[in-house]
Amino acid sequence: MNEELVKVELNRLNMHLPRNRISLMDALRSENPFVITKSGKIHSFDRKELEELAKLVDDKEAEKLMLPILIEINPSLGRGTARISGSLESKVISSILKREPANELLIYRPEIAELRRRFPTTTCYVFISGIT
């Protein structure tokens, strides 16, 4: 087995992640809100989604909420389970999914589907391999 190939494949899984995230407030101020991914591609945010997110947080929180919101997929959590880290991110996602707010949120497949359906550009998957 070529070990390097598997490692390359695992690294490739997260190439869509942004190099730098931007705050919701900055995204709202920008005429064309976007981030540059690790692969060098441009990922644009839909303004409607940004406006919908802005309704869920106040101005102070909008400065702190970094986009895209990361949906962490880790096989150790079990298949179809994802984690939302960060208290502000969890608060926003809880209010979207109408769940009790928590510091760290575990969400399941139907909820991931709902989240991705409503916020396809402002959320993004991150695959945690645990292998360096």
Place this chain on the structure above:
Amino acid sequence: MAMPSATSQTRMELINLRKKLVLAQRGKDLLQEKMDALVMEFFYIAREVTYAKKVAFKSLEEAHRLLTVCLGVNGTLETLQHMREVKKDFKVEISSKLIMGVETPLVTVHAREKKVTERGYGLYTSNPLLDKVAEKFEETLKYLCKLAELESSLLAIAEELEKTKRRVNALEHVIIPEVKETIRMIEMKLGEIERDNFVRLKRMKTLRERR
């Protein structure tokens, strides 16, 4: 059954292979998660495409029906003349959004509802039927842009899904069984050496006792 690759049958190799197995299984799990996520996106977009297609085609049908009536009432030549006079200021901005590394288009239509006087053709020679046709086609164009965005996304996701599935299959049916088989072979070989040593020691002990 996968054939084990030619490797030295040592304890060190066994440790390395076990590490490789963990890596391959981890890779398979993650790729499977990616595949699940892609399937979810695929079905969601497929549903959207069906709906968008229905709306766009209905609107297009209505626009063509109105155009036919307009051609009949105003005359073909007059209508064609008015069509040539229409201002072409329909602006579309195409950016991209990424769904797990799959680049999909994000089409934004910058078009507002136009007044009759803004379309460019003369009001004196045209009639309200032509306005309706123009309005309907403008509306249809927006639906078609949305449909194009969704269909391109669907195709891109389907391609990525196929690639990911191939990788998962390779790991699940070729690489992992191959490593497992090699591990089993080495374990058997090492077990045999251990038993060999054990029997030899026993034999030596018996011989020593006999003396």
